[in-house]
Amino acid sequence: MTAPQFPGVALTAEQWQLVEALGSSLTPEQAHWISGYFAGFGSALSRGNKTVALSPDVRISPAAAQTEPTHSRTLTILHISETGNSTELATRLAASATKQGLNPVLISAADYKIRKLKDEQDLLIITSTHGEGDPPQTGMEFFEFIESRKAPALPGLRYAILALGDMSYEHFCGAGKRLDERFEVLGAKRLRPRVDCDVDYEEPAAAWSTDILKLLAAERTATAPAPVSVSTTATGISQQTNDATYSKRNPFPATVIDSITLSGRGSPRETRHIEISLADSGLVYEPGDALGIVAHNDPAVVEALLKALDMDSGAPVTVKGQSATLHEALSESFEITTATLRFLDHWGELTGTSDIFTAKDSTERASFLHDNHIIDIIRAYPLKGLDPQRFIDGLRPLQPRLYSIASSLAACPDEAHITVAPVRYQLHEEMRSGVASGHLADRAIADSVLPVYIQNNPHFRLPASDEPIIMIGAGTGIAPYRAFMQEREANGGGRSWLFFGERNFRADFLYQTEWQEWLKNGVLTKMEVAFSRDTAEKIYVQHRIREHAHDVYAWLEEGAYIYLCGDAARMAPDVHDTLVTVIEEQASVQREEAEEYLRDLQRDGRYQRDVY
Numbered sequence: 069m070t071a072p073q074f075p076g077v078a079l080t081a082e083q084w085q086l087v088e089a090l091g092s093s094l095t096p097e098q099a100h101w102i103s104g105y106f107a108g109f110g111s112a113l114s115r116g117n118k119t120v121a122l123s124p125d126v127r128i129s130p131a132a133a134q135t136e137p138t139h140s141r142t143l144t145i146l147h148i149s150e151t152g153n154s155t156e157l158a159t160r161l162a163a164s165a166t167k168q169g170l171n172p173v174l175i176s177a178a179d180y181k182i183r184k185l186k187d188e189q190d191l192l193i194i195t196s197t198h199g200e201g202d203p204p205q206t207g208m209e210f211f212e213f214i215e216s217r218k219a220p221a222l223p224g225l226r227y228a229i230l231a232l233g234d235m236s237y238e239h240f241c242g243a244g245k246r247l248d249e250r251f252e253v254l255g256a257k258r259l260r261p262r263v264d265c266d267v268d269y270e271e272p273a274a275a276w277s278t279d280i281l282k283l284l285a286a287e288r289t290a291t292a293p294a295p296v297s298v299s300t301t302a303t304g305i306s307q308q309t310n311d312a313t314y315s316k317r318n319p320f321p322a323t324v325i326d327s328i329t330l331s332g333r334g335s336p337r338e339t340r341h342i343e344i345s346l347a348d349s350g351l352v353y354e355p356g357d358a359l360g361i362v363a364h365n366d367p368a369v370v371e372a373l374l375k376a377l378d379m380d381s382g383a384p385v386t387v388k389g390q391s392a393t394l395h396e397a398l399s400e401s402f403e404i405t406t407a408t409l410r411f412l413d414h415w416g417e418l419t420g421t422s423d424i425f426t427a428k429d430s431t432e433r434a435s436f437l438h439d440n441h442i443i444d445i446i447r448a449y450p451l452k453g454l455d456p457q458r459f460i461d462g463l464r465p466l467q468p469r470l471y472s473i474a475s476s477l478a479a480c481p482d483e484a485h486i487t488v489a490p491v492r493y494q495l496h497e498e499m500r501s502g503v504a505s506g507h508l509a510d511r512a513i514a515d516s517v518l519p520v521y522i523q524n525n526p527h528f529r530l531p532a533s534d535e536p537i538i539m540i541g542a543g544t545g546i547a548p549y550r551a552f553m554q555e556r557e558a559n560g561g562g563r564s565w566l567f568f569g570e571r572n573f574r575a576d577f578l579y580q581t582e583w584q585e586w587l588k589n590g591v592l593t594k595m596e597v598a599f600s601r602d603t604a605e606k607i608y609v610q611h612r613i614r615e616h617a618h619d620v621y622a623w624l625e626e627g628a629y630i631y632l633c634g635d636a637a638r639m640a641p642d643v644h645d646t647l648v649t650v651i652e653e654q655a656s657v658q659r660e661e662a663e664e665y666l667r668d669l670q671r672d673g674r675y676q677r678d679v680y
Contacts, residue, residue, distance in 0.1 A: 148207035201242025319519035335575035355551035414462030469504035478558035534562035545634030621654035636679035
């Protein structure tokens with residue numbers, strides 16, 4: 069064994085073996101203490117003082133004692149993320165804390181050992197909210213424990229919460245609020261009041277982080293030892309490294325290779341397969357990851373909004389300190405379709421109609437926002453002569469949208485494929501489209517450019533070896549499974565079983581020929597399909613699972629991983645409930661035991677969900 073060498077330092081192989089053996093046996097608190105001890109030890113030796121002894125009673129010379137740090141509180145940074153925003157913020161926070169000598173432990177809620185909670189001292193939590201006030205999938209077990217009777221009293225814990233949310237939802241930052249209330253009930257003390265962020269979270273998040281770290285750093289009574297690298301062994305951050313040049317903040321201008329209609333004639337819904345070139349980007353991904361699309365607003369919607377406002381498209385405005393025309397800002401920088409409570413308050417103040425909106429209760433306001441886009445509100449309560457800057461000050465930043473990647477780099481080098489079902493509907497006798505899905509369906513033609521980035525999803529991954537997999541999806545939820553099969557076809561893998569649901573066999577069997585080919589050549593072992601509109605009685609994927617309950621349970625007992633991708637509101641809960649029933653019946657156990665069986669699978673990474 070050769071000992072690593074550092075400038076001015078030479079350890080023998082034997083010394084390095086001792087250092088490695090000691091390091092592997094230490095707790096974080098012990099490592100923190102011993103770093104200070106050796107700093108003092110080195111100081112004493114440099115002065116020719118050898119009264120320091122490595123013994124249980126630890127005799128330290130006065131000079132060394134002056135450099136030994138006093139005890140400091142442990143610090144854990146916990147991120148609970150659905151799309152990666154919380155993870156990114158937590159990673160930045162941990163890096164800043166490390167630079168200040170606070171030695172944090174950074175960890176995902178999905179990897180957090182619940183039993184450690186009672187021993188925590190300072191806990192910083194960054195959590196997003198999924199759906200109507202629910203926690204992200206990565207935090208389900210953590211929330212279940214915290215909100216259960218099993219949760220311990222936490223009188224010794226100090227905590228702070230940064231909550232990410234979306235004000236267009238009624239239960240804004242609901243997950244963060246639930247945690248905050250529960251920690252207070254359990255006796256924990258707030259370091260700072262909870263901060264709730266809308267989709268434009270960067271500035272309030274940065275202010276919260278600075279404030280918290282300033283407080284913690286000020287509390288340290290002695291100079292901390294030299295910062296150590298933040299632990300990322302259990303952060304849930306993918307070890308796959310992307311070129312740092314391109315990211316959510318600086319997307320890669322990718323060229324569209326092709327856009328193909330997947331749905332057949334007669335389908336009431338359009339579904340498209342879009343291929344995008346990542347050549348020369350340095351971007352890499354794994355099956356299960358998502359592609360972030362920085363979409364632009366529909367030019368027709370921009371023009372209609374300018375007309376309703378009676379504003380000049382070339383009027384100068386400022387966006388995040390940068391000069392732009394009003395047309396550029398409305399096209400590329402702001403959300404101009406979905407109205408939020410924030411916009412409602414802003415427009416009510418500008419037009420003097422606040423009383424109309426505040427007279428509605430929360431349910432009525434939610435209904436009003438659901439039934440009216442920004443342009444509808446402007447048309448109903450017009451205001452002429454408004455300064456363009458004042459108008460855009462009430463808008464939210466336009467957010468990227470994430471799409472599951474439907475390809476594997478092993479099969480499609482330098483490409484990323486996505487499956488898109490454009491959102492289209494009528495509102496106020498006008499046809500409306502989803503911002504990103506409409507952009508992708510209508511304007512992402514061959515050779516056009518799309519700003520993109522990779523969003524890692526470490527909690528939706530193929531098993532590392534050849535364990536069997538069961539894939540359950542409906543509609544565009546089939547996308548990541550196409551990537552799974554391409555990966556297994558290229559690199560090998562175990563048995564694979566697909567459950568897929570859509571409306572009609574002839575019109576909506578997405579990637580039909582590919583699935584049939586994989587079934588033929590053995591890459592796909594079994595396939596069950598459910599087309600709900602082809603029979604008098606609607607059949608969904610959960611019904612197919614029930615029909616094959618014996619084999620599904622047998623596969624699970626043999627170590628299969630089970631994946632669920634699709635609609636979070638209906639399909640995912642129905643499938644989850646069906647899986648519990650299958651386990652309950654096939655294992656002949658009580659429902660509570662069946663639910664615990666499924667939770668164990670989730671804890672072990674064998675039950676993975678990507679729902680939206």
